[in-house]
Amino acid sequence: MSSSMIEIRWHGRGGQGAKTAALLFAEAALSTGKYVQAFPEYGPERMGAPVQSFNRISENPITTHSGVTNPQYVVILDPTLMETVPVAEGIGERGKVIVNSSFSPQEVAKQLHIDAKQVYTVNASQIALETIKQDKPNTPMLGALVKVIGTLDIDGVLNDTKEKLTKKFRHKPEVIDGNIESIKRAFNEVKN
Amino acid sequence: MIKPVYSKGKLAAKTGNEVMAEAMRQIEPDVVAAYPITPATEIVQIFSQFVADGIVKSEYVAVESEHSAMSATIAASAAGARAMTGTSSQGLSLMWEMLYIAAGLRLPIVMAEVNRAISAPINIHGDQSDTMGARDSGWIQIYSENSQEAYDNLIQAVKIAEKAKLPALVTTDGFIISHCMEVVETYPDEDVKNFIGEYEPKRYLLDLKKPYTLGSIDLQDYYFEHRFQVAQAMRDSKKIVLEVAKDFEKTFGRRYDFYEKYKLDDAEIAIVAIGSTAGTTKVVVDSLRKNGIKAGLLKIRLFRPFPVEEIAKDLAHVKAIGIMDKADACSGAFAPLYSDVAASLYAAGATVPKLANYVYGLGGREISISHISGIFEDLVKIKDGNKTPPISPEYVNVRIKKTM
Numbered sequence: 001m002s003s004s005m006i007e008i009r010w011h012g013r014g015g016q017g018a019k020t021a022a023l024l025f026a027e028a029a030l031s032t033g034k035y036v037q038a039f040p041e042y043g044p045e046r047m048g049a050p051v052q053s054f055n056r057i058s059e060n061p062i063t064t065h066s067g068v069t070n071p072q073y074v075v076i077l078d079p080t081l082m083e084t085v086p087v088a089e090g091i092g093e094r095g096k097v098i099v100n101s102s103f104s105p106q107e108v109a110k111q112l113h114i115d116a117k118q119v120y121t122v123n124a125s126q127i128a129l130e131t132i133k134q135d136k137p138n139t140p141m142l143g144a145l146v147k148v149i150g151t152l153d154i155d156g157v158l159n160d161t162k163e164k165l166t167k168k169f170r171h172k173p174e175v176i177d178g179n180i181e182s183i184k185r186a187f188n189e190v191k192n
Numbered sequence: 193m194i195k196p197v198y199s200k201g202k203l204a205a206k207t208g209n210e211v212m213a214e215a216m217r218q219i220e221p222d223v224v225a226a227y228p229i230t231p232a233t234e235i236v237q238i239f240s241q242f243v244a245d246g247i248v249k250s251e252y253v254a255v256e257s258e259h260s261a262m263s264a265t266i267a268a269s270a271a272g273a274r275a276m277t278g279t280s281s282q283g284l285s286l287m288w289e290m291l292y293i294a295a296g297l298r299l300p301i302v303m304a305e306v307n308r309a310i311s312a313p314i315n316i317h318g319d320q321s322d323t324m325g326a327r328d329s330g331w332i333q334i335y336s337e338n339s340q341e342a343y344d345n346l347i348q349a350v351k352i353a354e355k356a357k358l359p360a361l362v363t364t365d366g367f368i369i370s371h372c373m374e375v376v377e378t379y380p381d382e383d384v385k386n387f388i389g390e391y392e393p394k395r396y397l398l399d400l401k402k403p404y405t406l407g408s409i410d411l412q413d414y415y416f417e418h419r420f421q422v423a424q425a426m427r428d429s430k431k432i433v434l435e436v437a438k439d440f441e442k443t444f445g446r447r448y449d450f451y452e453k454y455k456l457d458d459a460e461i462a463i464v465a466i467g468s469t470a471g472t473t474k475v476v477v478d479s480l481r482k483n484g485i486k487a488g489l490l491k492i493r494l495f496r497p498f499p500v501e502e503i504a505k506d507l508a509h510v511k512a513i514g515i516m517d518k519a520d521a522c523s524g525a526f527a528p529l530y531s532d533v534a535a536s537l538y539a540a541g542a543t544v545p546k547l548a549n550y551v552y553g554l555g556g557r558e559i560s561i562s563h564i565s566g567i568f569e570d571l572v573k574i575k576d577g578n579k580t581p582p583i584s585p586e587y588v589n590v591r592i593k594k595t596m
Contacts, residue, residue: 026373027205033193036205039372042316059193063471065338065368066560 006149007068008055011087012077015047017138021075022053024161025142029057031160032153037062050085057152071095075145077124077137079103088112098144098190100124100137105192120148122190124182131182132175143183144190154187194375197445201377208339208369211376212278212304212362213238215346217248218384221302222273222391225253225264230316231366232280232306239278258283262290269299270406272396274350276301280366281308284322288329291359295330295422297406300353300391303331303361304346306370307467307518309555317556318366320466323495324519324528330422332360332429333496335466337452339364339374344446345493350388351436356429358422365468365518367556379444387443426497433494450499452491453506455481459488461571462507464533465516466492469552469559473516476564487568498532504540507533512575513545514567518553520585527551527585546574546581552588563589 008025012018019040026038037056043049054068070090079101081087088097091114098120099108109116122144124137132139142161146152162180169175196203206214212235216224224243226236243252251268255261261277268275279287284305294301309315310322323333334349336342345362353360364370395404410418430450437448452470455477456462463473470491480487490507507513515534517527525531530549537545550567553559567588573579 023205023373030194030203030205030375035194035375037372037374038205039367042367042371062374063337063474064561065365065372065468065471067558069560 004060005056005058005062006073007071008057008073008075008145009068009071010053010055010075010077011081011085012051012053012138013047013081014049014051016077017136018051018053018077021077021138021142022055024139024164025055025145026057027164028142028157028160029055029152032156034058035060035062050081073098073145073149075141076100077141079108082108082111088114091118094118096120096148098122098141098148100141102126117192120144120190120192122186124186127182127185127189131185132178139179140182140186143185143187147187147190158183196377198377198379200380200383201444202379203375203377205373206339206376207234207371207373208336208342208364209234209306209371210238211339211343211378212346212364213242214378215343215384216276216278216304217242218381219274219276219302219347219350219388220248220385221250221276223251223253223265223268223275224277225255225261225268225275226277226279227255227258227261227283229258229280229283231308231318231370232278232283232304234370235278235304235306258286259290262287262294265301266290266294266297266299269294269301270297270396271398272393274391275299276303278304278306280306281310281322284326285310288326291326291329291331293407294359296418298357298422298425299359300357301359302346302349302353303359305361305363306366307363308366315555316366318368318370319518319554319556320363320365321519321554323361323363324517324521326361327496327528330358330426331496332356332358332426332433332494334360334362334494335492336362336364336369337468337471337491339369339372339376340446341493342369343376343378344440344444344448347384347388348436348440348448351439352429352432354391355432355436356425358425358429363467368468383443387440430494430497430499448493450494450502452489452493454489454491456488456490456506456510458486459510460486461512461514461568461575462488462490462510463514463516463564463567463571464490464492464507464529466495466529467518469516469518469564472559472561473564476561476568480565480568485568485572492529495529498536500532500536500539503533504536504542507537507545508540508542510545512571513547514550514571515547516550516552516567517585520551520554530585548574548581549585550588551585554590557589559589
């Protein structure tokens with residue numbers, strides 16, 4: 001894997017928006033001038049079943065079309081997945097896990113048997129309830145991911161996401177503002 | 193920082209299916225008849241929305257099966273319309289008898305195809321068994337490594353088919369490309385429409401001033417001549433594919449050929465592959481090159497007609513060649529791509545290359561960088577005389593129970 005390429009794995013449950021998050025993230029990264037890939041893992045699609053989706057982001061054209069097995073970043077939308085799915089698989093000693101959780105990074109690290117330095121947490125469900133009025137943690141987790149990666153421009157991401165949501169929810173402006181606010185809050189509140 | 197290649201091009205993140213639907217919108221065929229099937233459903237689903245929203249003037253025929261989809265497309269094309277369809281796997285299989293009829297009647301139908309495994313066992317994931325099975329049907333076959341190529345190929349296929357008077361299909365790898373969002377450059381509608389031009393068939397059934405019969409019985413007297421003409425049209429279409437590619441490059445700036453040579457000219461070992469795996473192979477070639485190993489790749493774009501002479505010439509110097517097939521022929525011999533590459537080299541009298549056939553990825557089985565590295569390691573052994581080229585396909589990343 002070339003050093004300039006970032007690989008990300010999203011863990012969620014069917015219906016939580018893991019696929020949408022990966023697609024939104026790819027579009028946002030493209031808007032900041034990067035090459036991108038976003039693809040879901042296709043299996044039985046059932047509401048509530050564990051699902052994964054993936055991103056690749058790079059300064060250079062991406063020709064790899066195999067699965068992501070050693071992601072630098074893992075985003076977990078539902079913390080209960082940590083009990084049943086090997087979410088930290090393949091991240092090595094430098095990969096980072098970002099979890100939607102009210103627990104501290106230290107507590108999550110203990111559960112995952114990895115170094116606390118590798119774990120970031122943010123209460124994305126709480127943020128989503130307060131901003132979007134629904135437990136939809138996928139958009140706030142975008143903000144958390146951008147913060148942890150550190151090399152992407154948050155304003156570019158916000159502008160692009162706002163544009164995409166405006167197209168989709170032009171009759172529901174409150175949804176757009178709530179989502180944008182959720183990204184900003186998670187960007188600021190994610191902790192290590 | 194990404195920049196468009198074409199001055200008026202627009203960059204967007206799109207999946208393979210979305211971008212094929214986008215090309216169809218811009219082509220705006222007179223008639224589309226289709227039946228949905230995973231993983232190609234979205235292509236015609238998105239297109240049918242364009243029709244419903246009045247964005248395109250195309251007639252959309254919602255049929256009850258793929259056999260009918262191809263039948264309706266054939267009828268539309270015979271009547272003088274520019275006609276398209278989209279399908280995958282079992283859908284293509286159900287079109288079977290009509291595929292041959294489309295080619296035999298010399299109808300320039302264009303199909304957006306998404307490669308998927310064939311039942312049984314039932315499987316929705318990507319391998320190339322479906323279109324490889326249709327390789328002798330008289331359809332021009334163009335394969336795409338990524339979404340950009342799928343878009344560009346579908347636009348070119350319209351011109352190729354109409355000039356060659358043969359049907360043409362353009363494929364992507366199921367899910368790997370059809371459902372993968374990537375950066376794609378699209379061109380303005382007007383420029384795409386100008387590029388493909390108006391369809392002006394010389395003869396068509398609805399031309400009442402020049403009535404003619406199409407599809408009549410043809411026995412020992414003429415059948416053979418007509419089938420010869422289909423085969424000859426296929427051979428002749430090679431030239432058309434290149435002409436259209438040249439026009440395309442002149443207009444939009446992207447270069448296409450029968451195949452892509454990647455670090456092949458001085459290669460001692462090389463892989464021949466089709467579709468998305470060729471992209472992954474490029475990464476492996478780059479890393480081998482960094483270690484001083486002269487590895488290369490030949491990525492097939494045009495599989496039908498098969499560029500026999502050109503491939504033989506470009507592979508003649510390579511000491512060991514791994515030919516990767518994402519389909520098995522169950523023939524007792526070799527898989528489809530191997531057979532064509534081997535025949536091409538033998539016919540050209542090539543004596544240097546030693547060949548090995550690798551069947552991989554059936555039913556969407558993962559093919560990773562390490563699997564491809566393993567193939568190259570194998571090729572080094574074959575090149576150095578430390579391994580005899582196998583006389584049957586090697587199977588990559590499969591659990592095989594050894595039986596006596």
